[in-house]
Amino acid sequence: MDAEGHERFRDFVENRSSALLKTAVLLSGGDRHAAEDLLQNALIKAAGRWQRIDEPEAYVRQVLYRQQVSRWRLKWRRRELTVAEPPESTGGADASAATDLRIVMRGALARLTARQRAVLVLRYFEDLPEADVARILGCSVGTVRSTAHRSLARLRTLAPELSALGAPDADRSPSRDFSPVEARP
Template structure:
């Protein structure tokens, strides 16, 4: 990378780190240290191709997602996270009860596998259609659908407080496609 490229890279990192880090924190289930590792590795890869990248942010985000679901990441030691104590009651239209439910949900999301969490972040946080999620992760639409379904089911197991919550659309249409994800970031 030449001096101009380095300057542009520094500028990009300065301007976009906060936003990218927020996504990395979601992907890491709230683990800030893991998020920093994830983002740093993604930026190292992006820096290697910096002058050939047209849309740096899209590129870095794609690396973030793919790194998170790659086999290497899955084999990596799983971090045990401290999860907030579940509240006594749940549900209803009471705002404080809803806030408590979100705390429970956050703890349950942290305990999903990286792959499950990544698919949920892409579907529900980035609000992407299944086809786009499949393209980003380099897998089939069926795999995205089945992973979403299984992830939501897993959340219910991890947090019984969510039992009263109505099923999501994805839970009503189970998929038979359970092919493993294999991507090469």
Template sequence: MDAESQERFREFVESRSSALLRTAVLLCGGDRHAAEDQLQNALVKVADRWRGIDDPEAYARQVLYRQQISRWRLKWPRREVAVAEPPERASDGEQGAAELRVLMRGALARLTPRQRTVLVLRYFEDLPEADVARVLGCSVGTVRSTTHRSLARLRRLAPELAALAPAAARPAAPSRDISPVEVRP
């Protein structure tokens, strides 16, 4: 790689690695160490093909997704035990967002890797079903059914998330107003 390409690659890594790491953390079920490893492997692959890549971020994301697919297909997944990090100190205004992040990360970690990957692609990456199907190499129907089952399992495993949802997102309680209504001709 020549000096100009190295500089462009360095700029790419500095500007996009935090967004790519967030995606990798979600794909890995909140395991930051595994996410950092996956991102590092993806960036190595991007660097190897730097000159021939039109959209390096899309290529890096594709590598992350494919690595996640490979991880869930392993017969005996290799899991590293991560040491807990000290909690971040948050101001009162950030406390709700931090609590939601912790709850969501824990809830996603309880899903299977396939379920987690489909939800991250659909809702975090905001990809349409057809694109998720193309990335994962399956049919749109499989994406739909996996999404449906994943959300149902997420609701069952983490009912505490419903309490944090904005009021507009929660279903309205049925009205109990049974007072007579006057109808005029």
């Protein structure tokens, strides 16, 4: 890699590593150490091909997803989540509710299978269309749809408290959704 390419790579890492790390943390089920390893390996692969990469962020994200899929295939034992420091505290009831929601969500995501977690992260955190998720994971759009549906159902089963944490207040007006609803006897 020439000096200009080296400088562009350094700028890319400085500017985008925090966003990429967030994605890696979600993909690894909340294990920050595994996420850091995942991101570091993806950046090493990107550095080796830097001169031939047209869209660096898309390339690194795809490497992240594919490496995580490879890790799932190894079927490692699930490890206990350890953290070096307690979660940050901003104070107030709203901050505590947001922290509770993050903890519950992280625990629920960790109990999903790796494929289910990847589909949810790509569809709802990364906000990618189903076709892009299918291309990244190497499966059909129908598989993405059915996996997303089953994953959300499993999340609701594993963590029913998520609906309580995200429930609207009683003083809010009801929804104005007039879409057709199937009537069951």
